Amino acid sequence: MTAPGTEPPARRTRTGRWRDQLIAYGWLVLAWNLFWGEFTWGNLLGGLLTAGVVLLFFPLPPVTFHGRLRLRGLLVFGSRFVVELVRASAHVARIAVQPGYTPRSAIIGVRLRLPTDLNLALTAEVLSLVPGTLIVEVDRDAGILYVHVLDVRGPAALATSRAQVHALERRIVEVIGSNAELRQVRTGPVDKEFP
Amino acid sequence: MTPGAVADWLAVVSLTAGALLSLAAAIGVLRFPDTLSRMHAATKPQVLGVLLLLLGVGLRLRSPADLGMIVLVGVFQLATAPVAAQMIGRAAYRAGRVDRNLLDVDELADR
Structure with a gap:
């Protein structure tokens, strides 16, 4: 390679x-x-x-990655993913059986720092399995994921969710990204406010 | 205890936990107020529930042929559940089947 x-x-x-x-x-x-x-x-x-x-x-769409698989990134991502899947499941299961509780939600747009097809797809896929978030819509041209957040308690929770999506994006790029992409994700500006 | 017995007991624990999580997912699908919230129940506890059930089955069966199939089922579950939830969620949103009283913010509507 x-x-x-x-x-x-x-x-x-x-x-x-x-x-x-x-x-x-x-x-x-x-x-x-x-x-x-x-x-x-x-x-x-x-x-x-x-x-x-x-x-x-059924030819595959031309999604390619120019980086390489990083073993360390994969281990970090994998272990973190298992922990978050368990936490997410416990959270949803708890509010599902909690009597008389109606969770409030929100839909937020999160602009990824690295709007490649592969990164958009993987981030969208994984964020549906980690706490609080579910993918609703993808704006491929602008590189924005629209995310449904369950059990919102105030505006601070939304900022946390945004940060979580960006942290997830970074963990994914640390597995599959090229060096240039990694730099972009590590140093690129994070939008505090949408868009 | 023999290793086989240990694996059997771990299988019991995994199967029970997986079944309980699947039950919680079903209750969530039933009780949550709108489609998008229900999709949360249909992805997270449901996926982990299936994975735990598969783990339990794998610990009990312990034959390579079955393990290959179990790994495949798990991988496809992880890959397809979020996609299915997104397709349903997106369709529900576009069809206007969203309870706006329960939404604090909707940045998709401002687009």
């Missing part, structure tokens, strides 16, 4: 595209074998054929 910016853009996009297709192909073959429950030559062959057909008829 070459560092971004060392190849001409056109060529880099094409090789990046091939690399993405190849990675997707590998995952599909693996999933096929797991579905059958065992790794045999027959399953491998079937997986190669099925994955080829799937990628041919």
Whole structure:
């Protein structure tokens, strides 16, 4: 894998595209074998054929990442995600069974510092599983996620939710971002107020 | 206790916790005031509930073939539940099925 910016853009996009297709192909073959429950030559062959057909008829959108997977970031993200999933579940479960309590909510727009497709998609996906937040709408051009916040108690809670989304974005970029993207997220301005 | 017995007991704990969380999710879907709040119940406790149930089943079955399938179910659950909730939430919002009295702020409406 070459560092971004060392190849001409056109060529880099094409090789990046091939690399993405190849990675997707590998995952599909693996999933096929797991579905059958065992790794045999027959399953491998079937997986190669099925994955080829799937990628041919349902091509992936050109979402690519030029960074690299950081193991340390992945560990931090993973452990934090498990903790937050448990906290979120406990929180929602508690207010679900609390008698006579009607939670108030809000919809806030959060502008991500790094509005790439991959970052938008991953942040949107994960923030639905961590405490308080649920994705409602994505403004892809502006890089804004519209987030539903459950159980709001005053304006300070909304500022906390915004900060949480930005912290989540940073943890994701620390797993998959390139060095330049990481700098952008670490030093980029955080909008206190929307937009 | 043999390792098998320990795994069985952990499976009991996981299965019970997963079932209780799924129950709480169902109660939340039933009791929350509007669609968007209900989607919170349909994602967080529901996903963790399924993951705990899968963990319990995996600890009890302990065969590689089943574990592969269990891992797949878990991964797809994590990947699809937020997407499904977003599609339903977005449709509900666009159809105006949002209780505005319960919203403190709505920055999507100002867009």
